[in-house]
Amino acid sequence: MLFETNRLIMRDPQKSDFAAYFHLVQDEQATAWGAFGYQRPQTLTEAKSSFEKYYLDPLLGCAVLDKTNQQLIGVLTMMFSEFLGTWEVGYIFHSDYWHQGLATEATRGALRYLFEEQSAPYVFAELVAENQASEHVLQRCQFTYEGLARNAFNLRGVLRNQKRYGMTAAEFQQLRGSHQI
Template identity: 25%
Template sequence: MIYNKTERTIETDRLLLRLFNEGDANEVSRMCNNFNIYKSTLTLPFPYPLECAVSWIASHEGNFNSDRMYEFAVTDKVNGQLYGAIGISNKKQHKHGELAYWIGEEYWGNGYGTEAANAVIKFVFKEKGYHRVYARYFTSNPASGRIMQKCGMVYEGTLKDHVFKNGTFEDLNLYGIINPYEQA
């Protein structure tokens, strides 16, 4: 993971995580206007019109500048293809944040989510001084849980029937990791 503070980018073996820009809005809207993405995310609306993408992207720079949240476009570092999004909140008082991500369905199974999540976790531990990162996923979306496990996160519990979505209650599984780079 290579973080470029000036450009606000994170580079991995295959990916460039960068801030979203207005030019990404059409592709974000296209990828998110997918029931399979919607049903496995906590707050994404469906349908997902272009206006949602535009307003969401417009909030990113202010969030980043004020250290409220760090949101990145997950892109191919060679050709710039947009694969999805990853973000992490910043709860400064507690030195932790919640990780969230989505990858466009046509890119599932390529390891992009895991590679991006690993990079963002290292970024907040090394660059932002977080003590802990946590994430949650619906039991109905075990692939998201596998990403968390591959990033070294450990299971901390299940919130039973925690979310009512699409006419049914969903369990949320909680995973977390403590900063391994901190001095003891």
């Protein structure tokens, strides 16, 4: 286990997660914003490929399990850039688990883990500008809006604007000190 929150367990990916992973990447709503290299539900062949390429690599992220039933309900990505020494976070949750604050809880847990356990100097997230639900998660987690890159993401053949949010270690410490995160 990497870390846990009140309702979630974040642990390294396992090969035995494939059935739950396939269920996740079959969810049209969950995959709509481009998760794991696809922007639509994945076929079995595509899911096997993305499972091996993206999911099983513990350097890219972790499984998100519901504490009550130990079921995989999402994936939290935490990607380290050796060149910059910074971290990027992202997430995908099955739509059955939306609107419960779970993405916010997982992201806050990731921030604590990255800043406190990994000594991250900076953590950021990028999203398609129209993805308002993810933007609200980042705002609730107290990320700072840093800017807009025009035409930076190809979503189903259409170039879309991409927003970037970030947080420095000093900002995180200030939020922790005031119990805002």
